Amino acid sequence: MRIGELSRLTGVSTRSIRYYEEQGLIVPERQLSGYRAYDESAVRQVHQIKVLLSAGLNTSVIAEILPCIADPDNVLAPPCPELLDGLAAERAKLSESIDRLEAARRIMDTLIVDSDKPFSARL
């Protein structure tokens, strides 16, 4: 199949699919026409990439995770044990992001809740 069909089947834009390729996440063949040619397995791959991306992992991390996923049918299956440390580190980064966002929200809360007071009194 070509990129258009893969896009329909996965719900991922052709733009993103080409980006995945640029990041070395998926490697399609090429027809003499120059068009990218994907086999049915590409649907799964794109779905996996989508899940990994939603887990907050960047493409470089995903690139090393993909070839190490235990169960290709279940993206949530544990990958190679060698990568566990790295994944734990990524998880830690997520926690840091969450902390920063929560702090930002607390500030916004005070800005909203005390909106009846003058700015000078809210700082």
Added chain:
DNA sequence: ATTCTTACA
């Protein structure tokens, strides 16, 4: 009609 590459208000 589709895809390809490249570039950017």
Added chain:
DNA sequence: TGTAAGTA
């Protein structure tokens, strides 16, 4: 990531 341009 979307989208426009100019092709094949």
